Amino acid sequence: MIPLEWPDGARIGGRPLPVVPDLARLRAERGSRLRSLMEVNGVDCLLLLATGNVAYATGATAPAADAGRAALFRNVAVVVRTDPYPHVFTPVPEGAPPELPSDHVHPPLYPDLAEGMGALASALAELVGPGTVIGVDEQTHPMLARLDGFEWIDAGAVLGAAKICKTPDEVACIRAAQRINELAMADVQAALRPGLRQTDLSAVLLRRLFELGATSNCIDPIWQVMEPSKELGPWTVHGDLAFPTPTTDRFLRAGDVIWNDSGISFEGYASDFGRTWVVGSSRHVEATKRAQFRRWRDVVDAVLAVLKPGCTALAMDRAAIEANGGSKPWIEHFYLAHGVGTESAEMPLVGTDLGEAFDESLEMAPGMVLVLEPVIWEEGAAGYRAEDIVVVTDDGWAPMSDYPYDPYELAP
Amino acid sequence: MSVPAASPPHAAHAGAGTHTLEEGPRIDLAGLRADRRVRLLATMEAEDLDVVLLGRPGNVRFASGARQLWTAGARSFAPSCVVVRETGGVHLLSVWDEGVPADIDRSHLFGISWNPGSLAASLRRIPGLEGCRRAGTDSLNPLFRSLLADVAPRATFVDAAGPLERCRRQKSPEEVACIATAASIAESLLACLVEAVRPGVTERELVGRYAEQLANLGVPTPPTEAVCTATARRGPVTFRQLSLARPIGPDELVVLSPGALYAGYEAALARTTLASGDPSPAHVHLATRARSGLEALVGSCRPGARGIDLLGAWQAATAAPLPSVPLVHGLGLGAEPPVVGAGLGEGAVLEAGMVLSVQSWSAAEGTGGVLLRDTVLVGTDGPVRLTRFPTLPVRPGSSEAAP
Numbered sequence: 092m093i094p095l096e097w098p099d100g101a102r103i104g105g106r107p108l109p110v111v112p113d114l115a116r117l118r119a120e121r122g123s124r125l126r127s128l129m130e131v132n133g134v135d136c137l138l139l140l141a142t143g144n145v146a147y148a149t150g151a152t153a154p155a156a157d158a159g160r161a162a163l164f165r166n167v168a169v170v171v172r173t174d175p176y177p178h179v180f181t182p183v184p185e186g187a188p189p190e191l192p193s194d195h196v197h198p199p200l201y202p203d204l205a206e207g208m209g210a211l212a213s214a215l216a217e218l219v220g221p222g223t224v225i226g227v228d229e230q231t232h233p234m235l236a237r238l239d240g241f242e243w244i245d246a247g248a249v250l251g252a253a254k255i256c257k258t259p260d261e262v263a264c265i266r267a268a269q270r271i272n273e274l275a276m277a278d279v280q281a282a283l284r285p286g287l288r289q290t291d292l293s294a295v296l297l298r299r300l301f302e303l304g305a306t307s308n309c310i311d312p313i314w315q316v317m318e319p320s321k322e323l324g325p326w327t328v329h330g331d332l333a334f335p336t337p338t339t340d341r342f343l344r345a346g347d348v349i350w351n352d353s354g355i356s357f358e359g360y361a362s363d364f365g366r367t368w369v370v371g372s373s374r375h376v377e378a379t380k381r382a383q384f385r386r387w388r389d390v391v392d393a394v395l396a397v398l399k400p401g402c403t404a405l406a407m408d409r410a411a412i413e414a415n416g417g418s419k420p421w422i423e424h425f426y427l428a429h430g431v432g433t434e435s436a437e438m439p440l441v442g443t444d445l446g447e448a449f450d451e452s453l454e455m456a457p458g459m460v461l462v463l464e465p466v467i468w469e470e471g472a473a474g475y476r477a478e479d480i481v482v483v484t485d486d487g488w489a490p491m492s493d494y495p496y497d498p499y500e501l502a503p
Numbered sequence: 504m505s506v507p508a509a510s511p512p513h514a515a516h517a518g519a520g521t522h523t524l525e526e527g528p529r530i531d532l533a534g535l536r537a538d539r540r541v542r543l544l545a546t547m548e549a550e551d552l553d554v555v556l557l558g559r560p561g562n563v564r565f566a567s568g569a570r571q572l573w574t575a576g577a578r579s580f581a582p583s584c585v586v587v588r589e590t591g592g593v594h595l596l597s598v599w600d601e602g603v604p605a606d607i608d609r610s611h612l613f614g615i616s617w618n619p620g621s622l623a624a625s626l627r628r629i630p631g632l633e634g635c636r637r638a639g640t641d642s643l644n645p646l647f648r649s650l651l652a653d654v655a656p657r658a659t660f661v662d663a664a665g666p667l668e669r670c671r672r673q674k675s676p677e678e679v680a681c682i683a684t685a686a687s688i689a690e691s692l693l694a695c696l697v698e699a700v701r702p703g704v705t706e707r708e709l710v711g712r713y714a715e716q717l718a719n720l721g722v723p724t725p726p727t728e729a730v731c732t733a734t735a736r737r738g739p740v741t742f743r744q745l746s747l748a749r750p751i752g753p754d755e756l757v758v759l760s761p762g763a764l765y766a767g768y769e770a771a772l773a774r775t776t777l778a779s780g781d782p783s784p785a786h787v788h789l790a791t792r793a794r795s796g797l798e799a800l801v802g803s804c805r806p807g808a809r810g811i812d813l814l815g816a817w818q819a820a821t822a823a824p825l826p827s828v829p830l831v832h833g834l835g836l837g838a839e840p841p842v843v844g845a846g847l848g849e850g851a852v853l854e855a856g857m858v859l860s861v862q863s864w865s866a867a868e869g870t871g872g873v874l875l876r877d878t879v880l881v882g883t884d885g886p887v888r889l890t891r892f893p894t895l896p897v898r899p900g901s902s903e904a905a906p
Contacts, residue, residue: 144579155576156725157724157726161577163832182879232640232665294719294723297717297718300714304748308575326599333598464815
């Protein structure tokens, strides 16, 4: 754990933000939040299959894996509203939280296989009665064919409401993930020079992440070379920028503008790192590029100036657009800002195709974590993109990322 | 019996490298994609599926051949690839054309939506979806069940996961060549890890070495990060997958299981090495038992063999109860069915062309545990081992390093 200070007075629900998360307290608070939202939504039981949802509901850790493996050998969560502890069915019993009673840690289930249905049906019959309202995040065809006698509803309403505001310990986990990610990126940036390949940068990052205490890597790190104009980049369905495109063995050449993007997990919580670098420019960049960065900074500052509990996503959109001279400073298929937690992008989503009415109804609240990722684009001269994370506190916001903007910030 | 390492005839060039050569790629990836498309459409015809809506990344890759961004973990269902039988069209969720094979026209791409309504609108624009009769999905959830019912009001929604699994089960020569290439990458990773193991290094540091080397080899995404765990020298020995920040001790048996992916295809490989010192008779005994189990499993990978035959062969060779971990599972575009282990997959029947991860685990209190894992092709004439690495738990350079 890397020690870290929070600004004086930064509080969520009157509670100070810890530097070191208390994981047992985190799981207990998450569990009671989930169960009270189950009550509000009339859900007796949750049956969860998706990796991030299971981790949220149970606190159980499993090695990060490719999607097919993560599905076939998945952890499964069953949360019964009247039981203070969740049940986890897992091929990785050593990853179950220590406080979980042994009769809540079960052998794995195989909901993707027809032959796994007997065990799944027995497990449910043991824990809940017929007619139970069960919230699910995924129904495999074997489940649809073989699990009768329950009322199935989508778990999204309960999970979305539970996850949108973080507890102080959750915020501390995200901060720790971000810190590890930033420290590893400092080594990557120091190594950056013309002639490396994109995958060489991944190699430096991935090794350092694990040495620094990351639980896992969540995404193939992005080192996209941005061509000066949209026309020279990949074709897109909407005519706006393509980003993020996957990493290859592409050589990095002097003057290439790189937008990077990476995310790791610390105790189930994701980081989100993004900066713009210029290959071969360890010192300052030219005035055009510095102006792009200043515009990006102005947009972020304008958003932060309005950000506090009660501020709507629409007010943030408008502040960003105004600071960008009237046009939208984010990519068409993305957002001005998004949440981060057990998913690398989750609610609150600000500025998406959910539309103005949605954004007007979405009010910021203490404990919301926002990754601000405006994009400044200048046709012919590429652009600047970076991601900064803040947490909404009781009376404003507190920073959660702390990485320089070099070489854009350096004076000539 | 001992099965010699060999290459299947069609994989003669596999394992030689990953770069495209002047005369062309080592593996005919265009042919591979075309063959997969033909198989998928034939499956749709045989299963009477007008349309399939796929969300599982392995299925999406099988159908589209697109190189998409890798993220860890299993997400809930959302359709990101739609195949229409009548037109043969493959429609893909991709904002851009980079990484998308040229045989998928730009007009067949649709963008990311955060708004289910926008996604529904994108799906409605796919010719042949709105009026279809039978639509297969590879999974579902209540949200998409109602959204899809709205998009294709006349359709009955049925299982496409089973048909896709059967379609993917028997590998083409090109698919085997991809797995053989992944196998040689895994061997390279294992050699790196064997060299890095020593007392005092932590399991987590070795995961970092693995991830670094994976990227250095140009293939930065892992099948799993469960690649290094030391086994206990005292007390009960359990099979672990999570790596710890704990330094590895002298004389500990260390399980190294670095898998690899090439063009999406996975190879599995595991060996167990001693952190320091020379193997004791107890180490050799444990390793010999694990190896007997592995050889029995590999030798049983023949067309027509059933899961229960494999389990019986392992038990006869090791005289041990079945471990809690599965002994066998399918490989292809990631891990695939069948899964064979205690109480699982006894009725599964092996078919020629299947590729399997087979593993043998042997543990003894006071000594530790030995895991051995290989990738095996079920060949028409019998098993073909696609991974090669010495199997005894010895230090590099030791006189016992022979396979």
